[in-house]
Amino acid sequence: MLDWFSKQRRLKIVEEPFPSEWEAIIRRNMVHYSMLGDDEQMRLQRLIQIFMAEKSWEGCGGLELTDEIRVTISAQACLLILNLPHNYFDNVETILVYPSEMMLPERKPGFFETVLEPLQPELPISGQAFRQGPVILAWDTTLDQGRHSKAEFNVVYHEFAHKLDMQDGAADGTPRLRDREEYRDWVKTCSREYLRLIQDVEKGRQTFLDEYGATDEAEFFAVATEQFFCQPVQMIKSAPELYRVLKTFYRQDPAARTGNKA
């Protein structure tokens, strides 16, 4: 439960007018913002104010944090929770921002783990969400994907979808849903779509969902979330059932907004 002081602090934060420079930043750096209705934009602004204030932000690898960085990331993260019951991603304390792609720190194998292959391939990544830890983002990718209306992917949506998924304790591709009926529908639909993706990838067929979604259920949900917000119209065509369950979960209909482009 939120204590009295935190509640008061939040009330005070949202009493402040939303700085016009911040709004200019969002308009510039987040394609989706212009598609939102006035009421949605107002609500998103309040979420951003609290989210920005409550998270601990760190610039890494020599990156100096600016309002532009914080606002751009906050706006995209908060889009996911715009219509969800939420507590401002309370499982995210810290956001680490690197100038560009980073190598993962090497993980030591656990005591009982037999190492058959390298635990983490040494690949540069543009983001990562740790279960009991921070979200890490590469600023250049974040900016690039946020700005471009043709961007098919979005690392902020991806990593924060992982955090939504982790809220019930498990990173298993199923976030907290409303009731049993929604769970039943979710499991049935997502399992089918996930298996379809795996089969298509194995057979070398072209897929709408990014192949990375075939890694496991958690990646499937994160990739599906990215494409739900970035390419909603295409998702309705290529994976209508997946679009439907995501629309029910997020309580948002991004495809309906695409006509609202400013």
Ligand SMILES: [Zn+2]
């Ligand atoms: Zn991921």
